Amino acid sequence: MTERYEHYINGRPAAPIGGAYFESTNPATLEVLYEAARGTKDDVDAAVVAAGEAFENPLWRDLSPTKRGHLLRRLADLVGEHAEELAVMETQDNGKLLREMRGQLAALPEYLYYYAGLADKIQGSQIPTSSVQILNYTQREPLGVVGAITPWNSPLTLTTSKLAPALAAGNTLVIKPSEYTSRTILRVAELASEAGFPDGVVNVVTGYGAEAGAPLVDHPRLAKISFTGSTATGASIASSAAARFIGCTLELGGKSPNIVFEDANVDNAAMGVIAGIFAAAGQTCIAGSRVFAHRSVYDELLEKVANRARGIVIGDPMLEATELGPLAFDAQRQKVNSYVELGVSEGATVLTGGRRPDVDLPGYFYAPTVLTDVNNQMRVTREEIFGPVAAVMPFETEDEVLALANDTQYGLAAGVWTQNLARAHRMARRLEAGTVWVNTYRAMSPMSPRQGFKSSGVGIEHGIESMYEYTRLKSVWINTDEGPVADPFIMRS
Incomplete structure (x- = not known):
């Protein structure tokens, strides 16, 4: 019963x-x-x-x-x-x-x-x-x-x-x-x-x-x-x-930027991108769903993120080896899938994912997805998807990426990856987000206040x-x- x-x-x-x-x-x-x-x-x-x-x-x-x-x-x-x-x-x-x-x-x-x-x-x-x-x-x-x-x-x-x-x-x-x-x-x-x-x-x-x-x-x-x-x-x-x-x-909600500069430790940044968007199957308001990579490290970062995404262990969330469980309910899975299809119709390329993975369980699973050939005006980069979908975009200058990062109705969180201390402080000051992480992502404590800016x-x-x-x-x-x-x-x- x-x-x-x-x-x-x-x-x-x-x-x-x-x-x-x-x-x-x-x-x-x-x-x-x-x-x-x-x-x-x-x-x-x-x-x-x-x-x-x-x-x-x-x-x-x-x-x-x-x-x-x-x-x-x-x-x-x-x-x-x-x-x-x-x-x-x-x-x-x-x-x-x-x-x-x-x-x-x-x-x-x-x-x-x-x-x-x-x-x-x-x-x-x-x-x-x-x-x-x-x-x-x-x-x-x-x-x-x-x-x-x-x-x-x-x-x-x-x-x-x-x-x-x-x-x-x-x-x-x-x-x-x-x-x-x-x-x-x-x-x-x-x-x-x-x-x-x-x-x-x-x-x-x-x-x-x-x-x-x-x-x-x-x-x-x-x-x-x-x-x-x-x-x-x-x-x-x-x-x-x-x-x-x-x-x-x-x-x-949020549509948080995760920004990787040319001087970043790319291995660490790639792990930060993974943590930001694929942890908890992307079902988090602070998800780093918009990834901006400096053009000089864009290809390297993209390769590392995509390779790690392809290797994520998907399956029963009760098992210790599992790295990605299902989405919480079917309507959410359908929403995520519809956004990926929308992105493709807007001109995006699915580098990896974009489908239900092969899992020996009937649940609401969705593969970690990386979209390229996107821009900051597409719906997949402007609207909250709330799933394991990262949109990766290149940039050239600090002022350019600041404008892109702040060009959103949301202002919940942001990530910055750089070894330049002065730049870290400049970005923290100028990013329109209630939480800014530098060389980390998803860190939190009951002692640290959280506030959302804008919507x-x-x-x-x-x-x-x-x-x-x-x-x-x-x-x-x-x-x-x-x-x-x-x-x-x-x-x-």
Whole structure:
């Protein structure tokens, strides 16, 4: 019998009010993994009400920041203890390599430990005024109920990057995970209860975007929305949040440039290109999908990248030897394939890949693909594909490649490969991207803030800066003079 998962509301599993469930499938084997509750507006409302009551409950409201940190540390310990279970779940859900997920799960507790340490470090300040009898100080307060909508490509990591600072700041949450990756988020909610978080502080409603995600975004009791996903959906969420004057943090799409200069270590740069576009099957918002190589090293780099792409081991993501698993679902595979066909129709050449590889599994596999004979005006170089497809283009000068790299609606990340220190700093300054890597790619830490420029997002995730995204600033004025009030028609300062 297929395993069934309910919502997680108010500290316990909750059956869907409408009684419906949906199936989740292993993208490598196409086997049905489990059924999950198909959430609706009524389920969302129950979860938001539970979160709102928990926010006002003295068990959470009056808990000191230090003790919130203790709870986060306990949750981090539990995530570490259940790392293998969570890694296997996520690999089965979305096809990411088990060895990659083991690495992510080894690092994931560090996100929680980091924000546990920050919980009692967010301070106000005393403001000098023109009167010694007036005390003015600031304090930061939690917002209230936060709605978090998380994607299918890295559900645990991207959910934790919202959950950890939101909880550290004293908020409560309702999480709507992707319908393709529900299990691990439900399991983390259970672990949060086990760690000692009061009922209703962490809630999860599973289901489809239109049926559960949209009602969560539009719920009148939300104080903030945090979303990771497509730019089009992010724009709609931003509009809804703006209409209600609530905050939103949006981590959206990218079409990131990975730039290789003539003085680069070409072997290292080739590996950086591979990591940037073929790791996680290219299903990452920071994918280095536009590769710019100086004409003097273009042929050499292209040969190394293509040869390595042809040798990538494709197959069962549960096996240690596998280097590339399937795409997460069939519609994504069809989208990737349609973009490659579009590129060819635009004049691109498929140097390698561009097809379903020979794999002894029925899943949604797509071969690592390298496109040449492309330019920066083609749709394959301007639109996010979200798959293992690299478009490689030559350039001549630094100014030329800067113009090409910045000629995009996106501004999430960029890579630069050079041995010239002055050039590295010039490029980092002039590239219109929230993250710039030099002689590396895909490095990240909970301590380092991430922000998307242009259509790549709003707000900051990671780092101490993200704590401010989940708090509001209050200014308090206290008159210490007990004497009679002077002229009431004069503003005091």
